[in-house]
Amino acid sequence: MKPIISTLFTAVLLSAVPTLSYAQFASDSSVPTILDADDAFTENGVITLVGQADIRQGDVRLLADKVQIYTEGSAGGLIATGGFTRMVATGNFYYLTPEQEVRGEKGVYTRDTDSFVVTGDVVFLQDDSVVTGERLVYNLETRQAQVKGRCTGRKCAKGQRVSILLRSTDSAQGTN
Numbered sequence: 001m002k003p004i005i006s007t008l009f010t011a012v013l014l015s016a017v018p019t020l021s022y023a024q025f026a027s028d029s030s031v032p033t034i035l036d037a038d039d040a041f042t043e044n045g046v047i048t049l050v051g052q053a054d055i056r057q058g059d060v061r062l063l064a065d066k067v068q069i070y071t072e073g074s075a076g077g078l079i080a081t082g083g084f085t086r087m088v089a090t091g092n093f094y095y096l097t098p099e100q101e102v103r104g105e106k107g108v109y110t111r112d113t114d115s116f117v118v119t120g121d122v123v124f125l126q127d128d129s130v131v132t133g134e135r136l137v138y139n140l141e142t143r144q145a146q147v148k149g150r151c152t153g154r155k156c157a158k159g160q161r162v163s164i165l166l167r168s169t170d171s172a173q174g175t176n
Contacts, residue, residue, distance in 0.1 A: 031058040037067070045071045053089070059098050064107065065091025086110045093118060101125040102136065115139045122147065128167035132159075 038051025046068055049055075053067040067089045086109060093107040095116060105120025116138045124131040124138075124145065133147035151160035
């Protein structure tokens with residue numbers, strides 16, 4: 001694999017916006033998708049962003065150390081002609097929206113199911129509530145989430161089961 005571009009390459013990748021906007025990260029998928037990273041590579045229809053990869057669509061953001069975008073076709077270079085089938089984000093994965101934050105070690109987005117599978121010390125924040133576990137399956141369209149722990153049963157060590165912290169709106173504002 002040869003590096004296509006290094007450091008600031010956002011301007012070149014903006015030409016891929018119509019194809020990459022198939023992602024339903026934002027409620028309005030017609031907004032431009034901006035990709036940014038330290039380096040980018042392409043090989044056999046896979047675009048790889050390395051080093052503080054940052055993908056934005058509207059007010060939604062995906063961050064990771066490395067993101068691989070699997071495309072359906074390629075016109076050469078970093079521009080995919082057939083959209084993408086999935087994205088694999090590894091190392092310090094974050095999925096951020098104005099209402100939610102999801103963290104983990106790895107996140108895999110699949111376009112066909114419009115869902116993420118996040119693994120490795122998952123933290124899911126929504127409103128004032130916090131859910132932690134080992135694996136999260138999250139459907140972006142239905143907003144349905146399923147979290148699993150590393151262990152089941154009461155004899156599991158602390159932090160190995162799913163943990164949920166619910167805060168009422170009143171307690172979050174300091175009124176009881």
